[in-house]
Amino acid sequence: MKTHPLLPLPDYQRIYQVIYSVLQASEVACTHRACILFTIAGTLILREHYKLPATISTGVMAMMVNEKNSTVAMYGRMGDGPESDSQAFHAWVECKGWLIDFMAPIMGIGFKEDGHVQHVPRWMLQKPLADQKTCINDLRRTGDYYLEHDSALAESLIDSQSGSSIDLANVCLSWFRRPPSALKELALGDSQGTPKKLVLRAPSIDGVW
Numbered sequence: 001m002k003t004h005p006l007l008p009l010p011d012y013q014r015i016y017q018v019i020y021s022v023l024q025a026s027e028v029a030c031t032h033r034a035c036i037l038f039t040i041a042g043t044l045i046l047r048e049h050y051k052l053p054a055t056i057s058t059g060v061m062a063m064m065v066n067e068k069n070s071t072v073a074m075y076g077r078m079g080d081g082p083e084s085d086s087q088a089f090h091a092w093v094e095c096k097g098w099l100i101d102f103m104a105p106i107m108g109i110g111f112k113e114d115g116h117v118q119h120v121p122r123w124m125l126q127k128p129l130a131d132q133k134t135c136i137n138d139l140r141r142t143g144d145y146y147l148e149h150d151s152a153l154a155e156s157l158i159d160s161q162s163g164s165s166i167d168l169a170n171v172c173l174s175w176f177r178r179p180p181s182a183l184k185e186l187a188l189g190d191s192q193g194t195p196k197k198l199v200l201r202a203p204s205i206d207g208v209w
Helices: 008-027 035-049 104-113 151-160 165-177
Strands: 056-066 073-077 090-095 098-101 124-128 145-149 188-189 194-199
Touching: 008 035, 008 124, 008 165, 008 188, 035 098, 035 104, 035 151, 056 151, 056 194, 098 188, 104 124
Parallel strands: none
Antiparallel strands: 056 073, 056 090, 056 145, 090 098, 098 124, 188 194
């Protein structure tokens, strides 16, 4: 029996689009490197607009993105085993037994920037936590994934967020409306302080992991 994701695709897509669009408009964050902001904003939206007990996780994430050539996308680094720290990590949402990564549709941009030639599709990432592999070497099929959460790192990263980062997350929370409702009109000041109307602009999602 197929398991339905916690969020319908239109809702996941709306959350991803809102966060992406606010970060792009802010001229502050590097959007495809802003996993902690995607996660903070996504968690706030799930708690406020969906009344879901979402939490923030950080650490190592690895996923098989192409089983034909055994390509694994990994956030973190390999030492004696998978490791993470403040310079090498990923952030994601956990909620009611689900992994939800709102930055997944643009993960390929960062990997390409780092020199990896493998194409990573713009797909939604929502998976039951029960499906995660217990060892990174067990990633065999496309979509197989491995997580290693570091709670101390999560607390440190959240505590280190600047006031402007928290402000951006709250802008996402204020602007968001559950589909099919239209978004409210909202403006965000640019680097000169000039108000700029927020509009949805994000690479489209064309599949599901």
